[in-house]
Amino acid sequence: MLDRRPGPGPAARLHPRPGGGDSAGLGRAASRRAGGGRVNGLVASGVTRSHRLPRQRPWSRPGRHTAVHGVDLRLAAGESVGLVGCSGSGKSSLLRCLLALDRPDAGSVGYDGRPVVPGPAHALRWFRRRVQYVPQDPASTLDPRMTVAALVAEPLRHLDVPGDPDVVVRSALQRVDLPAELAGRRPGELSGGQAQRVAIARALAPGPALLLADEPVSGLDLPVRRQVVELLAELSLRQGLGLLLVSHDLSVVSALCSRTVVLHDGRVVEDRPTGELVADPRHPRTRLLVEAVPHLPC
Numbered sequence: 248m249l250d251r252r253p254g255p256g257p258a259a260r261l262h263p264r265p266g267g268g269d270s271a272g273l274g275r276a277a278s279r280r281a282g283g284g285r286v287n288g289l290v291a292s293g294v295t296r297s298h299r300l301p302r303q304r305p306w307s308r309p310g311r312h313t314a315v316h317g318v319d320l321r322l323a324a325g326e327s328v329g330l331v332g333c334s335g336s337g338k339s340s341l342l343r344c345l346l347a348l349d350r351p352d353a354g355s356v357g358y359d360g361r362p363v364v365p366g367p368a369h370a371l372r373w374f375r376r377r378v379q380y381v382p383q384d385p386a387s388t389l390d391p392r393m394t395v396a397a398l399v400a401e402p403l404r405h406l407d408v409p410g411d412p413d414v415v416v417r418s419a420l421q422r423v424d425l426p427a428e429l430a431g432r433r434p435g436e437l438s439g440g441q442a443q444r445v446a447i448a449r450a451l452a453p454g455p456a457l458l459l460a461d462e463p464v465s466g467l468d469l470p471v472r473r474q475v476v477e478l479l480a481e482l483s484l485r486q487g488l489g490l491l492l493v494s495h496d497l498s499v500v501s502a503l504c505s506r507t508v509v510l511h512d513g514r515v516v517e518d519r520p521t522g523e524l525v526a527d528p529r530h531p532r533t534r535l536l537v538e539a540v541p542h543l544p545c
């Protein structure tokens with residue numbers, strides 16, 4: 248979903264993260280199959296993913312639309328990378344493959360050298376302990392009947408995470424700056440920013456090394472949005488948590504990510520350090536995204 252609120256111009260909003268990414272990592276990733284040799288972090292190699300289209304007529308064969316074409320992506324341990332693109336560029340389709348929610352038609356995904364493929368929950372526990380997902384809209388993903396404490400504790404049970412759940416929940420709430428008093432509340436009693444912090448605490452509880460966050464601030468008002476960006480910066484830049492930030496908004500990505508991958512029509516059209524990409528966008532689609540900062544449609 249695109250957020251179209253007005254705001255200051257691109258130069259005022261783009262603050263590239265210092266340091267630089269490693270665009271050569273893409274080439275190295277492409278040269279090995281995910282799950283093959285020992286590679287630290289998340290690696291997608293040649294991922295292609297298509298969706299079935301509705302039949303034109305009851306007797307005709309359903310067609311397919313290819314949303315992701317042969318994408319190579321590498322996210323080293325502790326790295327923070329932005330995945331940007333306009334609506335329909337294939338971000339969600341790729342993300343679902345990276346999360347082992349969908350199986351690529353071709354190519355592969357691996358984590359720390361182990362293949363990551365959709366399958367029964369128990370077979371993916373090792374992966375879900377290491378890689379967690381932060382959704383765009385916590386209001387629709389947090390069960391309204393559960394308390395904050397139960398919501399944050401739930402993945403611990405599902406993923407067989409050792410340790411005292413009460414201690415882990417307290418620590419996760421602390422990491423996202425939520426007061427312990429909120430533990431007994433339900434999602435309906437939280438503000439948008441608090442709900443997003445609960446979603447992040449829930450993702451942090453199993454102790455992952457990497458968060459995949461899908462437009463984590465796009466539904467929030469500007470001041471709250473800044474606070475959540477600051478929280479993500481604390482986790483990724485200062486605490487060393489890996490972050491793949493999916494967004495259409497380069498201002499958020501440039502505040503958080505050293506490297507940015509631009510998707511267009513399901514293909515990677517740029518993969519470079521964010522500062523370089525923002526200062527000198529090469530692909531017309533990247534130029535549009537830079538010019539659209541902060542929130543214009545593309």
Ligand SMILES: Nc1ncnc2c1ncn2[C@@H]1O[C@H](COP(=O)(O)OP(=O)(O)OP(=O)(O)O)[C@@H](O)[C@H]1O
Nearest residue numbers: 248298299312314333334335336337338339340341
């Ligand atoms: N389940 C589906 N069935 C058919 N087509 C789909 C399906 N999901 C996505 N698509 C199509 O695949 C393409 C990529 O969609 P995708 O949702 O991955 O892009 P996106 O970059 O995440 O878009 P947005 O930013 O709007 O969420 C689009 O053309 C979309 O219409």
